Amino acid sequence: xxxxxxxxxxREHALARALRIDNDVSELHAAPGNPGIGRxxxxxxVTATDxxxxxxxxxxxxxxxxxxxxxxxxxxxxxxxxxxxxFRCFGPDRAAAMIEGSKSFAKEIMLSAxxxxxxxxxxxNESQVSExxxxxxxxxxxxxxxxxxxxxxxxxxxxREAAEHARSCxxxxxxxxxxxxxxxxxxxxxxxxxxxxxPAQDYKRVGDGDTGPNTGGMGAYAxxxxxxxxxxxxxxxxVIEPAVAELSRRGTPYRGLLxxxxxxxxxxxxxxxxxxxxxxxxxxxxxxxxxxPLAGLLSAAADGDLRSAAGLRWSPGAAVTxxxxxxxxxxxxxxxxxxxxIGEAEQIxxxxxxxxxxxxxxxxxxxxxxxxxxxVGTGAGLAEARASAYAAANRIRLRGSQxxxxxxGQPGQFAPPVR
Numbered sequence: 499x500x501x502x503x504x505x506x507x508x509r510e511h512a513l514a515r516a517l518r519i520d521n522d523v524s525e526l527h528a529a530p531g532n533p534g535i536g537r538x539x540x541x542x543x544v545t546a547t548d549x550x551x552x553x554x555x556x557x558x559x560x561x562x563x564x565x566x567x568x569x570x571x572x573x574x575x576x577x578x579x580x581x582x583x584x585f586r587c588f589g590p591d592r593a594a595a596m597i598e599g600s601k602s603f604a605k606e607i608m609l610s611a612x613x614x615x616x617x618x619x620x621x622x623n624e625s626q627v628s629e630x631x632x633x634x635x636x637x638x639x640x641x642x643x644x645x646x647x648x649x650x651x652x653x654x655x656x657x658r659e660a661a662e663h664a665r666s667c668x669x670x671x672x673x674x675x676x677x678x679x680x681x682x683x684x685x686x687x688x689x690x691x692x693x694x695x696x697p698a699q700d701y702k703r704v705g706d707g708d709t710g711p712n713t714g715g716m717g718a719y720a721x722x723x724x725x726x727x728x729x730x731x732x733x734x735x736x737v738i739e740p741a742v743a744e745l746s747r748r749g750t751p752y753r754g755l756l757x758x759x760x761x762x763x764x765x766x767x768x769x770x771x772x773x774x775x776x777x778x779x780x781x782x783x784x785x786x787x788x789x790x791p792l793a794g795l796l797s798a799a800a801d802g803d804l805r806s807a808a809g810l811r812w813s814p815g816a817a818v819t820x821x822x823x824x825x826x827x828x829x830x831x832x833x834x835x836x837x838x839x840i841g842e843a844e845q846i847x848x849x850x851x852x853x854x855x856x857x858x859x860x861x862x863x864x865x866x867x868x869x870x871x872x873x874v875g876t877g878a879g880l881a882e883a884r885a886s887a888y889a890a891a892n893r894i895r896l897r898g899s900q901x902x903x904x905x906x907g908q909p910g911q912f913a914p915p916v917r
Contacts, residue, residue, distance in 0.1 A: 534853025
């Protein structure tokens with residue numbers, strides 16, 4: 499099978515790693531990729547959000563399967579164009595991907611499908627914002643309605659800060675605050691059916707103890723020893739299947755990865771958000787634990803036939819990923835600095851490195867984004883996996899870099915108040 503993978507982040511490096519070890523994959527291509535992905539796949543200099551360019555590339559490499567990693571190409575209609583050209587594609591069409599592309603649309607889907615979620619109001623002007631803040635009260639949860647790369651959300655008890663964020667975003671969704679541990683559950687969907695994957699927990703705040711501003715994610719771990727054994731099954735029944743059914747009813751069948759960000763409240767599971775792709779950095783730990791070959795699963799979902807895929811199998815043990823971020827992330831990150839120590843880090847038993855924001859400059863690996871590297875540690879349990887990850891992270895040298903020191907330190911402790 500010849501696979502074309504779109505994207506250039508840590509999530510895509512994790513996908514490339516899982517696809518490369520799949521015996522069914524004969525060729526792996528990536529666009530645009532990064533230096534880490536380039537060790538596993540042939541890279542192509544194509545803009546991932548350009549439907550025409552991606553479709554032409556799929557033809558040149560004779561792709562049997564196109565896998566769309568990030569959300570931006572999905573919202574740009576890349577999956578639509580690729581399918582229209584006759585290629586098998588893992589990733590929802592633009593209309594279905596709006597479940598991530600618009601917070602208000604996602605709320606509409608949840609309301610129609612009876613999916614438990616926070617009370618919310620969509621606001622397009624200051625008067626509506628003021629009324630919603632009065633009605634829903636603090637802590638205030640204010641979300642930009644469109645894509646914001648994981649940084650369009652403010653949760654605060656400061657009404658002025660909430661109003662200012664709403665003003666800066668234009669149209670927003672203001673929600674009731676949900677209290678309880680937050681978890682992520684991925685599901686593969688084929689348009690009518692879905693299969694849930696291993697739950698994971700990520701850490702959104704930049705600083706230890708869930709302090710500082712919201713980020714795209716500073717680390718994650720799986721499995722969740724504190725969560726109920728039926729969490730994935732319940733999420734499938736209460737959340738994923740109703741969403742897939744509602745999208746199908748609307749004539750926009752969902753074929754791809756549906757990500758449910760959940761709050762485990764005293765009243766049960768409630769959805770914080772949906773994403774239309776694998777989450778980052780949870781993908782890094784979930785795929786590390788996946789024992790079922792990945793390419794066949796993605797192909798079955800793309801073909802609308804998940805019944806043909808074998809039941810998911812998971813490796814024993816645990817995985818922890820620690821994100822190494824650039825100086826000043828998540829504000830204006832410093833880029834262009836040399837990265838050293840990756841070879842030393844990968845000498846740590848059970849550890850490996852996934853590239854996120856990196857590039858080559860004159861033969862030297864340098865930083866090229868806010869989240870630069872993902873350090874993945876594995877082990878027989880979370881303590882061993884965590885020790886491996888941090889031992890490896892300590893070997894990485896990048897001027898001014900930062901990472902949290904409490905990822906998986908006390909599993910289940912944090913209920914990150916980030917929406």
